[in-house]
Amino acid sequence: MPDAPSYGPCLLCPRLCSADRGSGGKGRCGQNNQVRLALASLHFGEEPVLVGKGGSGTVFFSGCTLGCTFCQNHQISKQGLGRDVEAPEFAAICLALQTAGAVNINLVTGTHFIPGIIEGIGLARASGLTLPVLWNSSGYERVEMVEALKGTVDVWLPDYKTRQSATAARYFLAPDYPEVAAAAILAMAAGYPLEYDEAGLLRRGLILRHLVLPGQLDDSRAVLTWFAQHLGGRALPSIMTQYTPIQALAGRPAPASALSAEEYARLVALIDEFDLGEGFYQELVPGSEWLPDFARPNPFSAELSRPVWHYALGFVTPK
Numbered sequence: 001m002p003d004a005p006s007y008g009p010c011l012l013c014p015r016l017c018s019a020d021r022g023s024g025g026k027g028r029c030g031q032n033n034q035v036r037l038a039l040a041s042l043h044f045g046e047e048p049v050l051v052g053k054g055g056s057g058t059v060f061f062s063g064c065t066l067g068c069t070f071c072q073n074h075q076i077s078k079q080g081l082g083r084d085v086e087a088p089e090f091a092a093i094c095l096a097l098q099t100a101g102a103v104n105i106n107l108v109t110g111t112h113f114i115p116g117i118i119e120g121i122g123l124a125r126a127s128g129l130t131l132p133v134l135w136n137s138s139g140y141e142r143v144e145m146v147e148a149l150k151g152t153v154d155v156w157l158p159d160y161k162t163r164q165s166a167t168a169a170r171y172f173l174a175p176d177y178p179e180v181a182a183a184a185i186l187a188m189a190a191g192y193p194l195e196y197d198e199a200g201l202l203r204r205g206l207i208l209r210h211l212v213l214p215g216q217l218d219d220s221r222a223v224l225t226w227f228a229q230h231l232g233g234r235a236l237p238s239i240m241t242q243y244t245p246i247q248a249l250a251g252r253p254a255p256a257s258a259l260s261a262e263e264y265a266r267l268v269a270l271i272d273e274f275d276l277g278e279g280f281y282q283e284l285v286p287g288s289e290w291l292p293d294f295a296r297p298n299p300f301s302a303e304l305s306r307p308v309w310h311y312a313l314g315f316v317t318p319k
């Protein structure tokens, strides 16, 4: 099995579907060999050590390798909203984020474009990009690809969603997710001690996110236990409570309600049980504030996001 990142036959993600993307074919992730983007924006909703004053420079890729039934970005992850970009434009987008004041480049769900991302970030670095590069992903990665990314990525931002194979099978059609993600996350953490810049922003290391699923606090306990055992003291935990029910993908199950106030109180008590050190957890914000609409020039609220590039508009001046 070749370990160097390549589009054909494609073995970039644990699906190992071997699609011949090198000739323009599409894989299970829905994408061919052209990097496809939906949005680049200054984002103010990430963890404080990733936001600072200028915002995190998020770059949202089209397509996805995991396919959660409850994906809040389904317009781009499943429906393919976005536009193909060549490496020079990708590099220019990263540099535009830097010029606009971003404190990092935050690559959101890029696993299926690893070869293009390595090329594009390399080009951006050669053209003056100095910001840390974040890998923001589901955690469903091959260890070999994590190793291949280590010359490109400075901060890892995986979301470890579940320790239960049955949950992963039900919601992601990936029963191997708990073990595959655990191995990938440990590979990410190796050689990445937490490092901060003079402003207190994270410039190297790993933040382990966990999106709490309503009705599954036992699973959250299992994830926190795993974190304490394997990463306690050398990574930052980030507990996310923003799960918002959407129209589930056709014929697939998804939790039907948001986290209740009672569940949230139990979650806070659970977090207190663990001595996790520095870390983050979201307040419970009812409603759909977190649900983006990527067809809009600014898919998020003005408080959360200031676009720099949009698939339908090209470069825009952040307001």
Ligand code: SF4
Pocket (backbone or CB within 6 Å): 010, 011, 012, 013, 014, 015, 016, 017, 018, 019, 021, 026, 027, 028, 029, 030, 031, 065, 111, 112
């Ligand atoms: S990245 Fe896409 S094409 Fe490649 S193995 Fe995964 S699902 Fe298949």
